[in-house]
Amino acid sequence: MALLELRNLHVAVAGRRVVKGINLEIERGELHILMGPNGSGKSTLLKAIMGIPGYTVVEGEIMFEGRDMRDLKPHERARMGIAMAYQSTRPIGVTLSRLIRELCRLYGTSPADVSGLGLEELLNRELHKGFSGGESKRVELALTILQRPKLALLDEPDSGVDLESIRVVGKAINRLVERGAAVLLVTHTGIVAEYLRRVDEAHVMIDGRIVASGELPHLLREVRAKGYSGLAGGGANERS
């Protein structure tokens, strides 16, 4: 049984269908990369898996460890082992140190689990308030690690950050994988992949559909050669 299985998944936001028939399986410990242009539905897909209200499954199924997730609230999904690192978020009215303390209590983890991610200066600040892009990405990944997830949903952890921060982001993702987490990583450019020890499979999503899946180097070459628009006509879940 796959850890995560999406079966013909359709997701609507404010009545508009954004994800249109996704089929995807992720096994335990696998790292999948999901690429695609802006507005292709990548973030919507992750939020639907996480169960965020407003991202409505209108057709199909999200199965996690063989269980249909449809009626579960976000906190129930999190406690089953799904965690999400957000692409961007408004300030959250809790200090980072308080949230770290509470997550460690909830998941039996330790602040030492996120050492080396450069959080020290941010601990007494309100979460994401005035954080730089790189700081927010590092913090999101650290919080995800502290949840000790079976499946980590990472929404563009490499966008809008400098190369040094991308290196730290890569390090954090490797740490997640070392600890046995499966990862679904959304990225525009795939740059972060250069810092990852292993990528099991990559997918290209365009207009709510997965149009190509296969090995990352091959897909990256295709994207660079043809552009996303060149892959758009390839049909759903075409294997490279």
Added chain:
Amino acid sequence: MSVVDELARAGGTALYLQRNYDVLRRVVADSLRRRGLLLEPLREAVSRHSWVRKLLWRALPREEGVGLHGAFLYVPPGLRIQAPLTFCFVVSEAEQLVHNIVVVDEGSEVLMTSACASTERGEAHKGYTEVYLRRGARLNYVMIHSWMRETRVTAKTGVEVGEGGSFTQFYTCLKSPSTLTSDSRALLERRATALLSTLYVASPGSSTTISSTLILAGEGSRGEVLARAVAVRGAALRLPTRIEARAPGSRGHIECRGLQLSPDSRIETAPILCSLHGGSQLTHEAAIGKISEEELYYLMSRGFTEEEATSLLVRGFLETGIKGLPKVMRPQVEAVLSILARKAVG
């Protein structure tokens, strides 16, 4: 000697405990007594020291019918006391009227805490506290109170801060009563500073008014009023605040935030800035709102139930009001905030 007495003595501090009108404990560490610190019932102090009588109702408007049932604290010049001097007032029957006077002499630095509470038979507590800080004196005053719902509470604090002096006041209530009226006002002389901070969670159906006033009377004086207030089901909260600048180079700021956890709660902020001198600078910001769904779902997606997430956000909201709190009091106040945050969603 009780454990409490021993702790106060060994810790180099002082303790005053009054139930209704009976003084149950009055302990001063020998080291402080030798250096001239006085802690006595106000009635005794007025009869012994003629200068104390002159301070009665100087920092507060006179209230008829209030006797001399309270504490008098005098801190001599040049004394720095790190451990808190503690005052406890408990009303366990009918009405308790308390009048306290605190004098901190030149250059001294003191941390003072008050713990006021009531039992089920305590119908009303009225507390009047006058504080006089002489030149360069510093007082951190932390009030952590806990009231039975039935008790009616009135608290008035009047402060005079002498030249270059500093006064900070933190007020919070572990259990808020159904009716509370609090009024704190401080008058600042030349280059004096003051911070009046309130962290309050109004209990269901309660009616609360917490007023704070700063008079910037001296050149270069600076003051800030901070309020963080949370209203739950049916609670009505009023937070009138006022800063009046009367001298050049004075600066004042009001920051007042309210959080409504229930649609039938009510919060009213009324910040007033009044400048009587063109060389002063006064600002204010006030905001009232509810917890945003985005914040709530973010925390829920990290594994917290809706109640846990709300409690975390309430705690975070209150925590933004404790800047300037003395380090030694932080653990106690943080523990209080955690309890308040849990109660707010309970």
